[in-house]
Amino acid sequence: MKKFMLLLIVLVSASMLGACSWFQEADQSLKYADQAKEHIQTLSDFAEQAPQMIQDAATDPETKKQLENRLNELKKDIEQFNLINAPTIAKDIHAQLVEKNKILLQEINQAVDNGHLALDRLQNSPILATISDITGLINRIENLGL
Template identity: 60%
Template sequence: MKKWILILALLSTMFASGCSLLEKANQTVDYGTQATEHLTNLREFAEQAPQMIKDAATNPETKQELENKLLDLKKEIEQFNLSSVPSMAKDIHQQIVEKNKILLDEINKVIVNGHLALDKLQNSQIITTISDAANLLNRIQNLGL
């Protein structure tokens, strides 16, 4: 009888630790998906923004769309920076957060009183900063996250 109790206790412990490993693996995959999506969104904005900036100079609708995209990007960055991060991804997450903080500062400089200051955007480093951050996407993919 004692053998069976010992075997059941041992199996329960093994099962519990196996679930913990599975949970950690799922968290890592979830984070990898979230980080990839975030950096892909940044990259897409960086690709679209130069033309939108040119068009916004003469088209109020494009200027409004660009402003909305920047405000949405700001919210996304703030949310991503607060993400739960698995231990395997802490280093890459910190690098993304550092780039995101620079990007947030730049966005805050071009959004004046809640509206886009196009001249400030044209002279900003936002596209360069986004491109730098988007380059981290390759590291995430190489980690297999």
């Protein structure tokens, strides 16, 4: 009887540890999905506002400075997001986001030289198209929360 009780305790403990691990992985996946959606929303917000800001920046130095600041903030956000340690279930999607983010960083770096915006380079850059590619991954990220 003692052996049976000991075996039962071991089995229950093992199953509880497995369940805790599953819940922990699910929690990490949800947190990652929230971080990724927030990152994509930041990019999306910029993409919505950028065309008007670019147009206004051609004649308004203050708008140009604001646009320059937004791009520099965007760079920092992208770099921080790329450092996130994604949970196992999100490794593939995170790798894709990081790859696209690196392309976006290169494009921003071409438009912002030594912290100063080169408006003509920004106007001719594919930044908005790259952001559109990134926002296309939102459905896969939302499915991580299921």
